[in-house]
Amino acid sequence: MHKILKIVAALLGVLGIVFLVRIISAGDDAIKSGEKAGLVDPMAYIAYAILALVLAFVLYFVVKNLFTNTAGLKNTLIGVGAFAAVLIISYVFSGGDPRTYDLQEGVATEAQSQMVGAGLTAFYILLAIAAGAMMFSGVKKIISK
CATH class of the missing domain: 1.10.287 (Helix Hairpins)
Structure with a gap:
């Protein structure tokens, strides 16, 4: 092969x-x-x-x-569930913008605006989680020495 x-x-x-x-x-x-x-x-x-x-x-x-690998399946499902939770939380907390935006393809709707806001919010949440994990790992490594 x-x-x-x-x-x-x-x-x-x-x-x-x-x-x-x-x-x-x-x-x-x-x-x-x-x-x-x-x-x-x-x-x-x-x-x-x-x-x-x-x-x-x-x-x-x-x-x-x-x-x-069934143990890996459990961890994967936990990760997918956590990611889905972040996406749902982001969608709930992002409000649609009532203003209209003129795009080349037409006018952006409030639902489209909410999806963009949800994407940005999810990015910021995941960025904060990643930064926190790196800092936690660094502090843990310094303490263990």
């Missing part, structure tokens, strides 16, 4: 290099004008293929590890 993956990775890498050289040799002006736009599509498809392969392997090994 390892040798097959190395061969596939090498082939995708070589294809990526070939398409990159073709794109660079065409020049920016030719691609922007649309006459050589077909050179970019194969490179994008290679990137999509690599992304799909990586996601498939990550999901496979994560699910496999969760079901073979």
Whole structure:
């Protein structure tokens, strides 16, 4: 399996290099004008293929590890529950902004404004938790010496 993956990775890498050289040799002006736009599509498809392969392997090994390691499953569920709690708390405490914002796609609604506020609040909560954990770890390490 390892040798097959190395061969596939090498082939995708070589294809990526070939398409990159073709794109660079065409020049920016030719691609922007649309006459050589077909050179970019194969490179994008290679990137999509690599992304799909990586996601498939990550999901496979994560699910496999969760079901073979039941203690890890418990810890994972606790972590997912804590993250969901942070998201719910953030959504509850973020109020929608009644002002309208003119965007290119249209006008932002109050619900969209509340979702943005919830995202920012969740970021700040998680940032505070991470900073607190680093400080706690540092203080614990200093005390234990």
